[in-house]
Amino acid sequence: MFRYLSQEDHFVETEKVANASLTEKKDTPQILMKMWKDSYLHMQKLAVTGVYVPFQLWKVDKVIVWRKMLDKMYHASLNLSLRLTHELDSERELLLLPEGKLEGALKKRRKKIDAKTTLLSNARLDLDDAIMLFHDF
DSSP: OHHHHHHHOSOEEHHHHHHHHTOOTTTHHHHHHHHHHTTSEEEEEEEETTTTEEEEEEEEOHHHHHHHHHHHHHHHHHHHHHHHHHHHHHTHHHHHSOGGGOOTHHHHHHHHHHHHHHHHHHHHHHHHHHHHHHHTO
């Protein structure tokens, strides 16, 4: 539904959205309302004169969605940074020991910490690259 509405770039009736997205006609308004409440869609009510039959028209407000997604990406990057800092702080004593003197369980624990640190750092760098690319669109 979201993809269809973002490609249309104008207000579309609920029934047309249901037909285009191949969803049940009774479920479509509920899904659209949820996306509207989450600020992904813009809704406009239109009443036909004579007989009161309200139509709901839907459109993606790309500027709002862009800001919302960028904010979520910034928040995810912050969470990755905080998690990396937490992992390094919690194992500070083990990380200060020279690698040559580690044996057995300590060596395995150090390898796990290094793998976790590498994974979090790479995820943060990938997300930062995505933010940079997304920000320019």
